[in-house]
Amino acid sequence: MFARDIGIDLGTANVLIHVKGRGIVLNEPSVVAIDKNTNRVLAVGEEARRMVGRTPGNIVVYRPLKDGVIADFDVTEAMLKHFINKLNVKGFLSKPRILICCPTNITSVEQKAIKEAAEKSGGKKIYLEEEPKVAAIGAGMEIFQPSGNMVVDIGGGTTDIAVLSMGDIVTSSSIKMAGDKFDMEILNYIKREYKLLIGERTSEDIKMKIATVFPGGRNEEMDIRGRDMVSGLPRTLTVRSAEIEQALHESVAVIVQAAKSVLERTPPELSADIIDRGVILTGGGALLHGIDQLLSDELRVPVLIAENPMDCVAIGTGIMLDNIDRLPNRRLG
Numbered sequence: 528m529f530a531r532d533i534g535i536d537l538g539t540a541n542v543l544i545h546v547k548g549r550g551i552v553l554n555e556p557s558v559v560a561i562d563k564n565t566n567r568v569l570a571v572g573e574e575a576r577r578m579v580g581r582t583p584g585n586i587v588v589y590r591p592l593k594d595g596v597i598a599d600f601d602v603t604e605a606m607l608k609h610f611i612n613k614l615n616v617k618g619f620l621s622k623p624r625i626l627i628c629c630p631t632n633i634t635s636v637e638q639k640a641i642k643e644a645a646e647k648s649g650g651k652k653i654y655l656e657e658e659p660k661v662a663a664i665g666a667g668m669e670i671f672q673p674s675g676n677m678v679v680d681i682g683g684g685t686t687d688i689a690v691l692s693m694g695d696i697v698t699s700s701s702i703k704m705a706g707d708k709f710d711m712e713i714l715n716y717i718k719r720e721y722k723l724l725i726g727e728r729t730s731e732d733i734k735m736k737i738a739t740v741f742p743g744g745r746n747e748e749m750d751i752r753g754r755d756m757v758s759g760l761p762r763t764l765t766v767r768s769a770e771i772e773q774a775l776h777e778s779v780a781v782i783v784q785a786a787k788s789v790l791e792r793t794p795p796e797l798s799a800d801i802i803d804r805g806v807i808l809t810g811g812g813a814l815l816h817g818i819d820q821l822l823s824d825e826l827r828v829p830v831l832i833a834e835n836p837m838d839c840v841a842i843g844t845g846i847m848l849d850n851i852d853r854l855p856n857r858r859l860g
């Protein structure tokens with residue numbers, strides 16, 4: 528029995544766990560179903576996600592990390608413990624070191640509590656790290672060199688934008704505009720234009736299958752179902768890429784603006800490096816059709832989507848654990 532280091536991407540939308548030597552061993556949605564009457568956890572992860580929008584009154588399905596902050600700490604703790612215990616850390620993996628990447632804006636009290644939850648689940652030493660740094664490392668950027676690297680990590684709750692050099696963040700911004708808000712914009716658009724109520728899962732489906740954020744970038748259509756707001760009855764209608772582009776226009780403009788303001792605050796030598804190396808997109812939002820083209824046009828630098836953008840943070844935790852002793856400014860080490 529020997530200790531293997533564990534990296535955890537505790538995300539708003541998904542939790543990924545990386546075990547040294549084995550790669551990503553767990554990838555589940557950050558969702559928990561609870562029985563309101565007994566306060567008992569009924570399901571966690573994928574099983575709970577399948578219940579979203581489909582539960583009777585006594586069961587609530589939580590996303591405990593909504594909006595990139597910990598909305599419900601007890602539920603977050605229960606979820607984290609459930610996932611770590613699933614790996615059987617206490618038995619097979621004796622006392623591993625655990626590096627957790629959690630939302631950027633959490634309070635020090637929350638940081639402590641996350642640390643404690645991981646300790647109780649069997650961790651020997653727990654490290655917390657900032658998401659954009661780990662995402663950049665996971666995307667293969669050489670952030671320990673004295674040169675500028677820019678990463679835009681578009682997750683479920685937050686978009687983290689950072690310029691890194693010599694292993695640390697030089698300029699950054701974290702905004703609450705990301706995948707969840709895009710879903711909400713699509714849902715509101717369908718409600719406004721067609722008087723049709725759709726669920727969150729349907730609007731996420733539209734985003735993934737036919738949306739684009741680059742004008743004219745995609746020309747597809749999709750049949751969607753929901754509840755007619757006037758008749759109250761189920762109804763089907765067809766939506767097109769171009770109208771979803773309109774629906775998402777203002778939201779993506781917020782991300783473009785945040786990226787511009789980070790670049791404006793970046794020292795010129797590092798800006799020059801970014802022209803050479805380009806901006807790397809990570810997180811599930813990097814898969815939003817046309818986002819790379821749009822950012823490249825607006826920022827006038829090359830923009831590249833990382834390979835497996837949703838895995839970058841988890842992969843980055845693995846690389847960081849290998850180099851833990853030479854990391855500057857690590858939090859709660």
Ligand SMILES: Nc1ncnc2c1ncn2[C@@H]1O[C@H](COP(=O)(O)OP(=O)(O)OP(=O)(O)O)[C@@H](O)[C@H]1O
Nearest residue numbers: 538539540541682683684685706810811812814815
């Ligand atoms: N093909 C796709 N097109 C557009 N969006 C996508 C696609 N695939 C996934 N997403 C979105 O990516 C988001 C989840 O990304 P990710 O798993 O990186 O977030 P997270 O790390 O859990 O969140 P955060 O970084 O805010 O804590 C969801 O909003 C999801 O809808």
